[in-house]
Amino acid sequence: MRKYYFILLISAIVLIVVQVYAQQKPPVELLEIRDSKFEQFGPYRHPPVWFSHELHAEEYQVTCNSCHHLYKNGQNIWTPKREVQECSDCHGKTKQELTIAYHMKCWGCHKRIKEIYLPADVPTIECDRCHIEKTKVSKEEKRIQKKLRHKQKKVEEIIKHLKIKGFYR
Numbered sequence: 001m002r003k004y005y006f007i008l009l010i011s012a013i014v015l016i017v018v019q020v021y022a023q024q025k026p027p028v029e030l031l032e033i034r035d036s037k038f039e040q041f042g043p044y045r046h047p048p049v050w051f052s053h054e055l056h057a058e059e060y061q062v063t064c065n066s067c068h069h070l071y072k073n074g075q076n077i078w079t080p081k082r083e084v085q086e087c088s089d090c091h092g093k094t095k096q097e098l099t100i101a102y103h104m105k106c107w108g109c110h111k112r113i114k115e116i117y118l119p120a121d122v123p124t125i126e127c128d129r130c131h132i133e134k135t136k137v138s139k140e141e142k143r144i145q146k147k148l149r150h151k152q153k154k155v156e157e158i159i160k161h162l163k164i165k166g167f168y169r
């Protein structure tokens, strides 16, 4: 009889654990930005950048067109049905120009958020939070996964009303 209860208890625990896991969001996967044109300009000076679409586009609802663009008559007509081109397809005759395009886009938004709300957790001068060593990527993924459960309401509000060049809602 005891043995029977024990098995029941174990299966109940297993069931609960499975359910808790099932409710969790799929694991965060960082995307490596490794623009092929940089390789042509010579060796990278910093590790390539890894960043999370989940954190930006899903959690904080940054629209796709805030980053992806294809201009026609001054209008950004990119939609998710279109292909994703490398930024260097259009930017960067020189390494400096290409670096500026990336930094202006990524850093530009982060800087603006910080101007409005200093405690926002967006990297600006902390180079190594965007330029991440490959060996540290999986640790970063786990950290960002945890972060997704503690969204900053204030930052979410700022994103909703953000007005900077090249930011579209």
Ligand code: HEC
Pocket: 033, 034, 035, 038, 043, 044, 045, 046, 047, 048, 049, 099, 102, 103, 106, 107, 110, 123, 124, 125, 126, 127, 128, 129, 130, 131
């Ligand atoms: C908000 C994110 C972000 C931050 C912070 C950032 N960068 Fe970058 N940086 C990028 C992106 C994106 C690229 C294009 C990356 C690629 O192809 O891997 C880039 C490219 C570069 C490149 C050209 C590629 C290379 O490694 O030679 C240099 C140099 C660079 N960054 C230096 C810096 C320095 C120095 C800092 C800190 C003062 C910094 N970056 C902070 C996002 C960032």
Ligand code: HEC
Pocket: 031, 032, 033, 034, 035, 053, 056, 057, 062, 063, 064, 065, 066, 067, 068, 080, 084, 085, 086, 087
């Ligand atoms: C914060 C900026 C940003 C936002 C917001 C963003 N993306 Fe991206 N996305 C990028 C960058 C940078 C790359 C890498 C481009 C490259 O490799 O040249 C990329 C790559 C991609 C790729 C190709 C790589 C892959 O993961 O398969 C797809 C598809 C894509 N984005 C779709 C989207 C869609 C759909 C949305 C909106 C739901 C979105 N992106 C929002 C910056 C962004």
Ligand code: HEC
Pocket: 049, 050, 051, 052, 055, 056, 060, 062, 066, 067, 105, 106, 107, 109, 110, 120, 121, 122, 123, 129, 130, 144, 147, 152, 155, 159, 167
């Ligand atoms: C339109 C605004 C916007 C743009 C453009 C943008 N970001 Fe962000 N970024 C955010 C917000 C919002 C967060 C989340 C802040 C938080 O977690 O509280 C964030 C967080 C991050 C983080 C920190 C993740 C962590 O917790 O360590 C990194 C790294 C990052 N962004 C990289 C990039 C890169 C690379 C680009 C350009 C391809 C980019 N961002 C473009 C708004 C932006």
Ligand code: HEC
Pocket: 067, 068, 069, 070, 071, 074, 085, 086, 087, 088, 089, 090, 091, 100, 101, 102, 104, 105, 165, 166, 167
């Ligand atoms: C199909 C060509 C094309 C691709 C691919 C492209 N851009 Fe652009 N980008 C443009 C054009 C054209 C403009 C000028 C728009 C204007 O100001 O009228 C522009 C403007 C910009 C600006 C100035 C501010 C703004 O958004 O208006 C930044 C920063 C930028 N691009 C960064 C990037 C980054 C980072 C990528 C890759 C994720 C990228 N671009 C991919 C063509 C492109």
